[in-house]
Amino acid sequence: MSPTTERMLNRVKAIYMFINESGTVTTQQLVDEFGTTQRTIQRDLNVLTYNNLVSSPTRGKWQTTSKKVKLA
Known part of the structure; x- marks a missing residue:
């Protein structure tokens, strides 16, 4: 896997x-938190x-769904 993909x-x-x-x-909170552009987010x-x-x-607000996720 390339470093960019990782x-x-x-x-x-x-x-x-x-x-x-x-x-x-x-979306703006994510831009501020991760220090990237709005387009990247x-x-x-x-x-x-x-x-x-x-x-x-x-519009512009995000939340997680109820889909189960296993985080490693």
Whole structure:
């Protein structure tokens, strides 16, 4: 696995864990927390949404779904 892919997967996992621990968060909170661009956060959220791990109850706000996840 390339270092870039590994870095992205680690960030996606960290974003999921942050949302899971915080409850509902805004996209801007994620940008501030992870020090990346809004576009990068949006791409990562798209991965999580595609895998049914997060949902957006209202525009710009995110929360985890009830899907069971095993974190290693």
